[in-house]
Amino acid sequence: MGKVFKKPEALSDVHTHYCPGCTHGIIHRLIAEVIDELGIRENTVGVAPVGCAVLIYDYFTLDFQESAHGRAPAMATGIKRVRPDLMVFTYQGDGDMASIGISEIIHAANRGEKFTSIFVNNAVYGMTGGQMAPTTLPGQRTTTSPEGRNVDEVGMPIRMAELLSSLATPGYIARHSVTSPKYINRTKKAIKKAFQYQMENRCFSLIEVISTCPTNWGMTPVEALKWAEDEMLQFYQLGEYKTPE
Amino acid sequence: MGKVLMKGNEAIGEAAIRAGCLNYFAYPITPQSEIAEYLSRRLPESGGVYLQGESEVAVSYMIFGAAGCGERVFTSSSSPGISLMSEGLSYIAGAELPCVFVNIMRGGPGLGGILPSQADYFQATKGGGHGDYHLMVLAPDSVQEAVDMVMESFRLAEKYRNPVMIIGDGLIGQMMEPVAFRDELKSEPLNKDVWASNGMSTRNSKTPNLVKSLFLSPEQLNAHNLKLKAKYEQMAREDLRFETYNMDADYKALIVSFGTMSRVCRTAIDDLKEEGIDVAMLRPQTVFPFPEKAIYDAALKKECKIVLSIEMNMGQMVEDVERSVKGQRPVEWYGKCGGEIPTPEEIQELVKSRL
Ligand SMILES: Cc1ncc(C[n+]2csc(CCOP(=O)(O)OP(=O)(O)O)c2C)c(N)n1
Ligand code: SF4
Numbered sequence: 141m142g143k144v145f146k147k148p149e150a151l152s153d154v155h156t157h158y159c160p161g162c163t164h165g166i167i168h169r170l171i172a173e174v175i176d177e178l179g180i181r182e183n184t185v186g187v188a189p190v191g192c193a194v195l196i197y198d199y200f201t202l203d204f205q206e207s208a209h210g211r212a213p214a215m216a217t218g219i220k221r222v223r224p225d226l227m228v229f230t231y232q233g234d235g236d237m238a239s240i241g242i243s244e245i246i247h248a249a250n251r252g253e254k255f256t257s258i259f260v261n262n263a264v265y266g267m268t269g270g271q272m273a274p275t276t277l278p279g280q281r282t283t284t285s286p287e288g289r290n291v292d293e294v295g296m297p298i299r300m301a302e303l304l305s306s307l308a309t310p311g312y313i314a315r316h317s318v319t320s321p322k323y324i325n326r327t328k329k330a331i332k333k334a335f336q337y338q339m340e341n342r343c344f345s346l347i348e349v350i351s352t353c354p355t356n357w358g359m360t361p362v363e364a365l366k367w368a369e370d371e372m373l374q375f376y377q378l379g380e381y382k383t384p385e
Numbered sequence: 386m387g388k389v390l391m392k393g394n395e396a397i398g399e400a401a402i403r404a405g406c407l408n409y410f411a412y413p414i415t416p417q418s419e420i421a422e423y424l425s426r427r428l429p430e431s432g433g434v435y436l437q438g439e440s441e442v443a444v445s446y447m448i449f450g451a452a453g454c455g456e457r458v459f460t461s462s463s464s465p466g467i468s469l470m471s472e473g474l475s476y477i478a479g480a481e482l483p484c485v486f487v488n489i490m491r492g493g494p495g496l497g498g499i500l501p502s503q504a505d506y507f508q509a510t511k512g513g514g515h516g517d518y519h520l521m522v523l524a525p526d527s528v529q530e531a532v533d534m535v536m537e538s539f540r541l542a543e544k545y546r547n548p549v550m551i552i553g554d555g556l557i558g559q560m561m562e563p564v565a566f567r568d569e570l571k572s573e574p575l576n577k578d579v580w581a582s583n584g585m586s587t588r589n590s591k592t593p594n595l596v597k598s599l600f601l602s603p604e605q606l607n608a609h610n611l612k613l614k615a616k617y618e619q620m621a622r623e624d625l626r627f628e629t630y631n632m633d634a635d636y637k638a639l640i641v642s643f644g645t646m647s648r649v650c651r652t653a654i655d656d657l658k659e660e661g662i663d664v665a666m667l668r669p670q671t672v673f674p675f676p677e678k679a680i681y682d683a684a685l686k687k688e689c690k691i692v693l694s695i696e697m698n699m700g701q702m703v704e705d706v707e708r709s710v711k712g713q714r715p716v717e718w719y720g721k722c723g724g725e726i727p728t729p730e731e732i733q734e735l736v737k738s739r740l
Binding site: 215 | 444451476593594596
């Protein structure tokens with residue numbers, strides 16, 4: 141019998157530094173599978189964020205450039221404009237994209253840059269120890285919102301998929317989740333579709349992925365998956381927000 | 386090739402194209418927006434990339450991404466814009482990417498003014514962004530030299546895999562002068578297959594390339610910084626540039642001045658000579674690396690009593706001049722800013738009052 145389950149070629153054969161139960165690893169795997177299936181590994185350049193995924197280039201067997209915090213969409217723009225034949229993607233957390241880098245992502249999306257962004261929304265700043273993010277839910281406790289996010293003071297969480305969908309420029313924008321096998325399959329399909337739109341030189345694409353941070357949420361991996369489904373999916377509804385058709 | 390009359394900003398844009406740089410990203414700001422306007426027309430017709438970014442912050446990373454692919458790329462801005470690009474410059478220098486930044490300086494701090502200035506000397510030569518890094522910095526004194534330096538800057542950026550900045554005061558950008566374009570750039574092998582992150586198939590390789598500035602281990606980061614330091618020292622050995630004026634005379638004072646300011650100083654030196662007073666000038670063409678030894682040697686000539694650093698700012702390069710002279714002669718700064726430029730008469734008075 142042949143192997144039925146193997147490591148995608150686009151993934152390196154190493155252990156990651158992610159915490160047990162962190163879903164960054166699942167998202168990496170989905171991207172790698174899509175890259176393998178589309179046969180684009182040798183023609184792809186990834187842009188690494190500043191956040192827990194800063195070392196993403198150690199986990200993929202393809203070219204990467206490492207950005208400053210939030211600037212990945214500008215860097216991807218530079219790459220894609222001078223080398224439109226390359227496949228380019230950014231991988232960014234919610235602090236990276238929705239806070240410090242919100243200008244870069246809005247303008248890249250609005251110019252209709254032909255790259256793909258994978259936006260990992262775990263409702264906190266993971267890398268720096270669980271501070272409040274622009275995506276932290278109302279009332280959610282973090283190390284910098286010890287009493288829970290007070291929306292009177294800091295406003296409501298930002299829904300990136302909705303916000304970017306409001307732009308008049310065509311794009312492919314969807315929100316998915318990796319909190320259950322059913323959702324994981326849908327996420328993979330959406331990532332594939334995003335890359336396909338890019339291959340066809342159609343439009344900017346962004347897949348927001350609801351992800352967990354058990355460490356900074358102070359939960360077990362299983363509790364974290366349940367909290368994400370019960371709480372986050374209420375506020376962050378899954379689905380396709382925009383298609384280029 | 387014959388000469389054409391061109392405005393400095395447009396000539397700078399044209400020089401980049403002649404140097405084979407067909408990629409330009411920028412954000413408009415006075416007094417250099419003509420560079421973007423010129424290139425927004427010229428680049429598309431030359432098959433190049435022109436893009437107006439949403440901010441100078443974004444532009445600096447567009448430059449990073451393009452340079453990270455091993456493509457020739459440049460941008461231009463003016464002082465407040467360069468402040469915003471300084472984050473990117475630190476990352477670009479850390480990642481060792483060749484690219485060119487033109488700063489047509491205006492007065493500061495803050496919004497300052499829009500008139501010519503040399504107030505970004507510190508920013509250009511000492512940092513701007515964080516960390517132990519240096520740009521190579523060239524300072525032209527004419528439109529012709531700006532054109533030559535733009536072409537040369539790509540060779541230097543590629544030789545050192547380091548960002549090069551050209552600092553021209555607003556006059557260089559706004560002035561019209563006759564210019565001749567050198568035919569083509571003498572470039573050095575870029576070896577980009579070894580480092581550029583441009584897709585493995587581009588270079589027929591099975592090994593990924595990674596462009597980054599992160600080195601988490603202290604040993605690696607220290608080694609990386611030592612490597613950068615060695616590059617800066619090599620620049621000083623191999624690509625230091627300066628020009629002298631009236632240096633053969635038995636001069637009583639030495640002026641150090643760069644860019645447009647040095648042209649005014651030249652006039653003052655000519656006028657003083659007619660009165661029988663000899664003054665020499667050393668004009669740094671590279672302000673990083675800085676011609677320390679040449680200034681030291683020139684200051685120590687027997688008759689030379691004083692060294693004057695004359696600048697369109699409140700005294701910045703004078704610190705490097707003092708460092709160069711090592712206390713062997715008195716060093717003084719004279720200057721004005723905000724668009725005011727010391728006149729030849731003022732400089733003559735200054736010299737006479739000190740001798
Ligand atoms: C300019 C700058 N400001 C702040 C930081 C510190 N910092 C590093 S990662 C990070 C937040 C990361 O959170 P997120 O983007 O949500 O990704 P995660 O770690 O949760 O995957 C911050 C604030 C930095 N590296 N650079
Ligand atoms: S801190 Fe959170 S996001 Fe970062 S690796 Fe750990 S679980 Fe994942």
